[in-house]
Amino acid sequence: MSDRMPLMAGNWKMNLNHLEAIAHVQKLAFGLADKDYEAVEVAVLPPFVDLRSVQTLVEGDKLKIKYGAQDVSAHDSGAYTGEISGPMLAKLRCAYVVVGHSERRQYHHETDELCNAKVKAAFRNDLTPILCVGEGLDVRKAGNQVAHTLGQVDGGLKDVPAEQAETIVIAYEPVWAIGTGEVATPEDAQEVCGAIRGRLAELYGQEVADKVRIQYGGSVKSGNVAAIMAKPDVDGALVGGASLDADEFVKIVRFRDQ
Numbered sequence: 001m002s003d004r005m006p007l008m009a010g011n012w013k014m015n016l017n018h019l020e021a022i023a024h025v026q027k028l029a030f031g032l033a034d035k036d037y038e039a040v041e042v043a044v045l046p047p048f049v050d051l052r053s054v055q056t057l058v059e060g061d062k063l064k065i066k067y068g069a070q071d072v073s074a075h076d077s078g079a080y081t082g083e084i085s086g087p088m089l090a091k092l093r094c095a096y097v098v099v100g101h102s103e104r105r106q107y108h109h110e111t112d113e114l115c116n117a118k119v120k121a122a123f124r125n126d127l128t129p130i131l132c133v134g135e136g137l138d139v140r141k142a143g144n145q146v147a148h149t150l151g152q153v154d155g156g157l158k159d160v161p162a163e164q165a166e167t168i169v170i171a172y173e174p175v176w177a178i179g180t181g182e183v184a185t186p187e188d189a190q191e192v193c194g195a196i197r198g199r200l201a202e203l204y205g206q207e208v209a210d211k212v213r214i215q216y217g218g219s220v221k222s223g224n225v226a227a228i229m230a231k232p233d234v235d236g237a238l239v240g241g242a243s244l245d246a247d248e249f250v251k252i253v254r255f256r257d258q
């Protein structure tokens with residue numbers, strides 16, 4: 001059993017407006033008892049337009065729920081219409097920012113090079129990146145999931161120093177398991193999460209590798225989370241669809257009771 005604090009993060013994707021966000025976070029807070037936060041770190045990752053409302057609620061009610069954004073610009077300011085910068089997210093006291101989610105890699109053609117710039121933008125602004133990596137179905141069928149995913153880890157962490165790398169969160173999300181109901185087996189998750197930790201050890205040494213939290217993401221629900229969390233290199237979950245149901249997300253946070 002590692003001493004890494006599990007991180008359960010709900011990625012709402014493009015769901016819930018700012019009013020719905022307030023109701024949802026209140027429901028989460030109501031469902032979680034104080035002891036839950038001692039055992040698990042809980043975070044929500046709402047759309048940008050919800051963040052100020054979530055911040056106001058979390059700070060006003062002194063909730064222990066952390067929050068963050070789903071993306072960040074590689075640039076800190078300037079003529080980048082539609083982008084949201086690291087300093088803006090830091091001003092909202094975001095803890096986390098997702099970088100390189102497969103939906104951004106797929107629909108917005110984000111490359112490892114851009115993800116690397118976004119990881120650096122996050123660190124530059126005291127935000128913890130949740131770097132998403134993982135293979136598509138073709139790569140999995142060809143048996144190349146480990147090599148593919150480690151390539152994304154190398155790309156995302158290029159020139160990132162050890163003192164920053166040890167604080168990053170890496171989310172292994174096999175694309176074929178996202179929103180499909182197809183969950184990777186716990187062994188599938190461990191194979192790649194273990195390989196990611198191995199690569200971190202090669203890049204930065206074992207001590208750093210042992211500090212990094214590696215999440216699994218892809219159709220995580222209360223019914224499958226405990227088996228996945230039982231694997232030694234899985235330190236949490238990045239939850240999409242199931243995080244939109246507050247009761248279900250609370251059960252996922254309480255994975256030890258499942």
Ligand SMILES: O=C[C@H](O)COP(=O)(O)O
Nearest residue numbers: 011178179218219240241
């Ligand atoms: O960021 C979350 C992942 O894309 C997983 O989404 P999902 O739980 O709906 O499969």
